[in-house]
Amino acid sequence: MTDRLPISVSMTARNEGRNLPRSLGSVAGWFEEIVVVINDCENNSSQSAQSSSGTHYHQQRTRF
16 A cells, blocks of 8 residues: 555553554554554553554553
């Protein structure tokens, strides 16, 4: 695909380091922006998001 759609994709992930590269790869090149929000992970999800997406955020889990 030559033209990216002018929209953003947003994903949230918690302990999905093994699945993120495949998930992000399936939408790479289609959309203008990919944002991944990492929620209090105990594996390599943050590293996977960094290497596979343009923007990622790490959010500590809050308890109510």
